[in-house]
Amino acid sequence: MRVLRHYGLVLLLLSPWIIGFIAFTSVPMALSLYYSFTHYDLLNPPRFLGLDNYRYMFGIGPIQDPNFKTAVYNTLWIIVFGVPLRIAFAIGTAMLLTRPRRGTNYYRTLYFMPSVAPRVGVALIFVYMFNPATGPINQLLNSIPGINAPLWFYDPSWSKPALLVMGLWGVGDAIVIYMAGLLNIPRQLYEAISIEGAGALQRFRYITLPMLTPVIFFTLIIGIIDGFQYFDQAFVSGNVASGQSQVLGKPQNSLLFYSLWIYQNAFVNFNMGYACALAWVLFLATMVVTAILLITSKRWVHYGGGLST
Amino acid sequence: MQAIAEHSVLIAISLAFLLPVVLMILTALMSDRQALSPKLIPDPWQWGNFTKVFSEIPLWTYTRNTALYACLSTVGVLVSCVPVAYAFSRVAWRGRNVVFLLVLSAIMLPTQVTSVSLYIIFARDLDWTGMDWVGTLKPLIVPSFFGDAFSIFLLRQFFMTIPQELSDSMRVDGGNEWTILRRVILPLSKPALAAVALFNFIYAWNDFYNPLVYVGESPNHWTLSLALSSFRTLHHVQWNLTMAAALIFMLPVVVIFFAAQRVFIEGVTLTGVKG
Numbered sequence: 116m117r118v119l120r121h122y123g124l125v126l127l128l129l130s131p132w133i134i135g136f137i138a139f140t141s142v143p144m145a146l147s148l149y150y151s152f153t154h155y156d157l158l159n160p161p162r163f164l165g166l167d168n169y170r171y172m173f174g175i176g177p178i179q180d181p182n183f184k185t186a187v188y189n190t191l192w193i194i195v196f197g198v199p200l201r202i203a204f205a206i207g208t209a210m211l212l213t214r215p216r217r218g219t220n221y222y223r224t225l226y227f228m229p230s231v232a233p234r235v236g237v238a239l240i241f242v243y244m245f246n247p248a249t250g251p252i253n254q255l256l257n258s259i260p261g262i263n264a265p266l267w268f269y270d271p272s273w274s275k276p277a278l279l280v281m282g283l284w285g286v287g288d289a290i291v292i293y294m295a296g297l298l299n300i301p302r303q304l305y306e307a308i309s310i311e312g313a314g315a316l317q318r319f320r321y322i323t324l325p326m327l328t329p330v331i332f333f334t335l336i337i338g339i340i341d342g343f344q345y346f347d348q349a350f351v352s353g354n355v356a357s358g359q360s361q362v363l364g365k366p367q368n369s370l371l372f373y374s375l376w377i378y379q380n381a382f383v384n385f386n387m388g389y390a391c392a393l394a395w396v397l398f399l400a401t402m403v404v405t406a407i408l409l410i411t412s413k414r415w416v417h418y419g420g421g422l423s424t
Numbered sequence: 425m426q427a428i429a430e431h432s433v434l435i436a437i438s439l440a441f442l443l444p445v446v447l448m449i450l451t452a453l454m455s456d457r458q459a460l461s462p463k464l465i466p467d468p469w470q471w472g473n474f475t476k477v478f479s480e481i482p483l484w485t486y487t488r489n490t491a492l493y494a495c496l497s498t499v500g501v502l503v504s505c506v507p508v509a510y511a512f513s514r515v516a517w518r519g520r521n522v523v524f525l526l527v528l529s530a531i532m533l534p535t536q537v538t539s540v541s542l543y544i545i546f547a548r549d550l551d552w553t554g555m556d557w558v559g560t561l562k563p564l565i566v567p568s569f570f571g572d573a574f575s576i577f578l579l580r581q582f583f584m585t586i587p588q589e590l591s592d593s594m595r596v597d598g599g600n601e602w603t604i605l606r607r608v609i610l611p612l613s614k615p616a617l618a619a620v621a622l623f624n625f626i627y628a629w630n631d632f633y634n635p636l637v638y639v640g641e642s643p644n645h646w647t648l649s650l651a652l653s654s655f656r657t658l659h660h661v662q663w664n665l666t667m668a669a670a671l672i673f674m675l676p677v678v679v680i681f682f683a684a685q686r687v688f689i690e691g692v693t694l695t696g697v698k699g
Binding site: 121122124125127128129131132134135136138139140142143144146147150155157208211212214216218222223224225226227228229231232233234235236237238239240241243244249251254284288291292295340343344346347350351354355358374377378381382387390391394395397398401402405 | 427430431433434437438441442443444445447448451460461462464503504505507508510511515517523526527530532533534535536537538539540541542543544545547567569570571576601626629630632633636637640648649652653654656663666667670673674677678681682685688689692693
């Protein structure tokens with residue numbers, strides 16, 4: 116009786132999450148898997164296709180999705196360049212800010228604030244700033260002799276770098292996390308290695324970096340998962356710069372990220388079945404990458420010391 | 425010497441971080457012609473842009489929708505996640521850690537994976553549920569009353585740090601789980617509750633993807649983020665008014681940030697370092 120009452124209580128406490136997990140996660144995922152094997156345009160009932168959506172995606176068979184590879188490439192690009200850049204910038208700035216000095220709190224507030232700003236607003240201001248003709252960035256660049264300022268959001272080879280700059284503006288939350296990580300490193304470690312005659316570079320290499328690995332691991336995982344879902348900034352800047360919203364990923368598909376391609380298929384072309392297949396591949400990719408990171412993390416992430424992870 | 429060099433770097437970064445905000449404010453005060461010219465200082469200063477934008481665009485409606493979404497979903501997350509986090513941290517039961525892994529895995533789940541079929545479920549006449557939620561704020565608000573993985577995680581981490589003896593002494597006095605939750609856990613968890621509330625409020629206030637999917641076709645239910653994103657493409661609103669509206673959109677976030685900076689820093693640190 117008491118055991119039953121105990122489990123009754125646990126179930127009662129968990130009930131919001133159980134209902135939510137079934138209704139808003141499990142069922143939609145199962146449905147999405149089912150739709151991924153069908154053609155579904157919302158007007159006619161779903162028509163079973165077997166694996167055709169997946170064949171179309173990976174190009175096994177007569178026709179291939181012309182944009183799948185581009186979407187994967189762009190998404191990997193923003194992860195491969197964006198995530199390490201953010202981590203390096205955040206570590207560097209956090210190291211400057213954790214030295215005892217005046218004004219640390221002001222700097223921290225200033226750097227942290229943009230990271231809570233809405234991405235839509237941020238994208239608007241950066242498209243305006245990066246405008247090749249009227250924006251202040253190119254006015255500055257063009258005033259330097261010998262520099263040919265890029266066209267940013269109007270040039271397919273410069274649109275993603277512009278997004279990187281935009282991403283760095285929101286790096287503040289990572290800076291705050293690294294500051295906490297740095298302050299957690301016991302001072303004795305630095306004193307010990309200094310007695311051995313180590314310089315600044317060696318202190319960083321043998322103390323700071325290893326002690327930060329749990330935080331690096333966390334920001335790496337979050338960065339990659341966010342990168343897989345990269346959407347708002349690309350959607351808004353592509354649309355605003357090109358002045359239209361029917362074809363996503365402008366200019367010339369250079370901002371066609373994976374999530375945008377899902378959105379375009381589902382809610383612009385009403386190709387729900389294919390969008391679900393794309394979404395499931397994204398889900399599996401996220402799982403595989405996270406699993407690989409978790410497994411390999413044992414080799415390079417050092418737990419212990421001042422970090423209670 | 426080194427201190428000067430380091431300060432110069434920090435000041436340079438500060439200027440780079442301030443530039444977009446300053447530019448936004450300046451542009452919001454320009455005339456529409458000047459906003460497309462290289463001149464940076466408004467001439468004349470058009471303070472009227474901030475009132476003009478309300479008459480040109482139904483900004484009140486968008487603000488009301490955004491506030492409804494942000495406030496109600498925050499209430500929903502708090503009400504639903506506190507008991508769940510309590511069960512994962514303060515009550516012992518078999519299989520607790522395994523089930524908690526399931527909660528954690530939901531944090532990694534990309535929104536896009538569920539949103540296509542959720543759209544079909546919420547749309548009218550497409551399935552047996554008969555729900556007619558697309559084009560209303562319901563798909564944005566209702567799910568938050570059924571738990572949010574990240575908030576459960578954050579609250580659970582915090583509840584774990586409260587000494588078990590406090591609960592035990594309450595039990596000895598004949599208190600049941602509800603009294604423990606109400607009289608011990610909640611009063612001690614104010615910082616974590618504040619962090620969860622703020623994170624959710626700002627997430628919803630800034631959210632673009634979900635409003636785009638569920639209310640994108642229904643302008644009466646647009647949120648500010650959605651309205652702002654289509655100002656230029658759909659309505660060809662001038663840059664100066666766009667920036668004025670964007671500032672109005674960002675203002676609550678900035679005010680909350682300055683009022684509760686400590687809560688933010690503690691919350692971010694709690695998830696990032698002690699995660």
